[in-house]
Amino acid sequence: MELGYGEEFELYREGVREFLSKNWPPPGKSGEGIDDQAIRAFRRNAVEAGYLYRAIPRRYGGAGREPDLLEAQIIREEFRRARAPMEIGGISTQMLVPTLLECGEEWQKERFVRRTIEGEIIWCQGYSEPGSGSDLASVRTRGELVDGEWIVNGQKIWTTQAAEADYMFALVRTEPDAPKREGISYLLLDMKQPGIEVRPLRQITGGTEFNEVFLDDARTPADWIVGQRGQGWQVSRTTLKHERNMVGNAESAEKLFRQLVRLARSVDLEEGPAIDHPEIRVELARLWNEVLIQRCSGYYQLSRSAKGKSAGNLTLMNKLAFSDFAQRVSDVALRIIRGDGLLEPGRRRGGNEKWLNQWMGSLGLSIAGGTSNIQRNIIAERGLGLPRDVVGDR
Numbered sequence: 001m002e003l004g005y006g007e008e009f010e011l012y013r014e015g016v017r018e019f020l021s022k023n024w025p026p027p028g029k030s031g032e033g034i035d036d037q038a039i040r041a042f043r044r045n046a047v048e049a050g051y052l053y054r055a056i057p058r059r060y061g062g063a064g065r066e067p068d069l070l071e072a073q074i075i076r077e078e079f080r081r082a083r084a085p086m087e088i089g090g091i092s093t094q095m096l097v098p099t100l101l102e103c104g105e106e107w108q109k110e111r112f113v114r115r116t117i118e119g120e121i122i123w124c125q126g127y128s129e130p131g132s133g134s135d136l137a138s139v140r141t142r143g144e145l146v147d148g149e150w151i152v153n154g155q156k157i158w159t160t161q162a163a164e165a166d167y168m169f170a171l172v173r174t175e176p177d178a179p180k181r182e183g184i185s186y187l188l189l190d191m192k193q194p195g196i197e198v199r200p201l202r203q204i205t206g207g208t209e210f211n212e213v214f215l216d217d218a219r220t221p222a223d224w225i226v227g228q229r230g231q232g233w234q235v236s237r238t239t240l241k242h243e244r245n246m247v248g249n250a251e252s253a254e255k256l257f258r259q260l261v262r263l264a265r266s267v268d269l270e271e272g273p274a275i276d277h278p279e280i281r282v283e284l285a286r287l288w289n290e291v292l293i294q295r296c297s298g299y300y301q302l303s304r305s306a307k308g309k310s311a312g313n314l315t316l317m318n319k320l321a322f323s324d325f326a327q328r329v330s331d332v333a334l335r336i337i338r339g340d341g342l343l344e345p346g347r348r349r350g351g352n353e354k355w356l357n358q359w360m361g362s363l364g365l366s367i368a369g370g371t372s373n374i375q376r377n378i379i380a381e382r383g384l385g386l387p388r389d390v391v392g393d394r
Contacts, residue, residue, distance in 0.1 A: 009070050016078040019049055024084040039085050040119070051075050052087050053117050056101065061114030069305050076251065091160060092116050092123040096169055103227045103235050108188075112167075124191070126156040126170030126213065127236070136171060136236065137180040141215060143172040143187060145222060150174070150187055152218045162198045162211035165191050175230045186232035188224040195219065204360070250294040253325050257291050260284070260329050267336050267352065274336045283332045290325050297321075313383035320375045323365040330359035 005013070023045055026038045046052040047063050054072060056062020065071075079086050087093060097116055100109050115121045132138045141154025152172055162168070168189045175183035189196070195218035200208035227235040261284065264275035274280050297318075301311040333355040334341045343353040366372045380386040 005070055005074065009074060012071055013074045013078060016051065016075055017082075019046075019051065020078060020082040020084055024082055043085060043087075043118075046084075051079070056097070056113065056117065060101075060109050061117055069302055073302060080251070088117065088119050091125050092121070095125065096123045099169070099226065099235065099238050102238050103186075105223070105226075107223075108226065112188075121166040122161060122164055124159050124162045124165035124168045124211075124213075126159060126168045126189070128158045129155055130157055137184070137233065139171050139173055139184060141170065141172050142176065143174045143185060145174070148222045149219045150222060150224070152187065152189065152215045152220065154215050156213040156215070157211075158201070159198075159211045159213050160209055162191070162213050163200060163208075167191055168213070169226070171232050171236055174232075178230060181233040182230055184232040184236075185229050186226040186235040187220055188226065189215075189218060189220045193218060207357075250291070250298040253294050253322055254291050256326060256329050257287055260287070260333055263333055263336055263352065263355070269336075269338075280332070280336065283328075283335075287325070287329060287332070290321075290328075294318075294321060294325070313379065316375075316379045316383045320372055320379070323362075323372055326358075326362040326365055330355065330362040334359055 004010075023042055025034060026042055029038055043052055047061070050063045050065050052075075053062035054065040054075075055067060056064070058064035076086070093116060097113055100113060104112075112121070116123065126141075127136055127139075129139055129141060132140065139154075141152065141156065143150045143152045145151075150172070152170075154172070156162075156168075156170065159168075168191055170187050170189060171184050172187050173183050174185040177183070191198075195216050197214040197216070199212050199214070201210045201212060202208050203210065226232075261275070264280055264284065265273060267274045269277055271277060275284070297314055301314055301318075304311040337352040337355055340352040341356050341359075343351070343356070381388055
């Protein structure tokens, strides 16, 4: 197996390293002196140099570079090595922006993309509803077009960052007489308007990043629709595709594994450090094997894509593989911290109880971007050609 990038790309790597050596950490700043303003300035320089937001056209605030998977991989490797800020992550930039670039009108891209990738505005996702989680085609929030505005009524739930968000992208039923998937539109809404109430949902960990959102005659202009009226289901599949891509990869798996190893080195059990315990060492070996498998799979997919070829069914398995891996890591962590796993996270700053948040968050990964069971159905039907499971259709 040849894992080298070749002379051309190694020269490109040298250029990335030179840029980072001059710009990160920012000249004259280190540690706590690196504030948000310095990070924003670094990102602007990195965009100008062609290293961040590469696929986004310059007129929308990106680098406007032609896609090159190997260059992108080198950038990720070198930025990670230098601990330099990459692109802003999350719902706004990794889900809404690519959806607008694929499906949005020109004015929508010009108005929203630059401000989003620069962190000026924050978005939340209005998909799930009480009774409509995995089955998004059953959403009941309704929108009626009246005098050039959509009047929206309904409820969304499990809405991440709704309290801080400036805007929401939402699935709204605008064609009540159409079949389920054909009657939905993809609307953009201003979260700061009257008619929208956000209520935090306090989790068992004490956090409140999830919210329920009530829409009572909320309004949005007629042209704040992405795609055609009644075609929101198709647009939403674009967003879900990018959400699945956002959830985990080999680099994320390795980072999580190394955090677990640090934990095992730092916690003493009755027999000594946890990392010396035979059962823990076996579990760590199994997890490291999973990291290597995901890394090898990633290399293969990268190589195939760089040659314009398909990696086949492997691309359908990435999200599911990381979700399962994260749960196994969290299970081992709880075995290591023992009693600390019964403490409320946050009660002791920086304590081992923070792994309880990781464990609960890993369970949530089974839902993000489509449930794991739905993902298994996709692998079975689209990847392996197995017959559709008709039980759920009865």
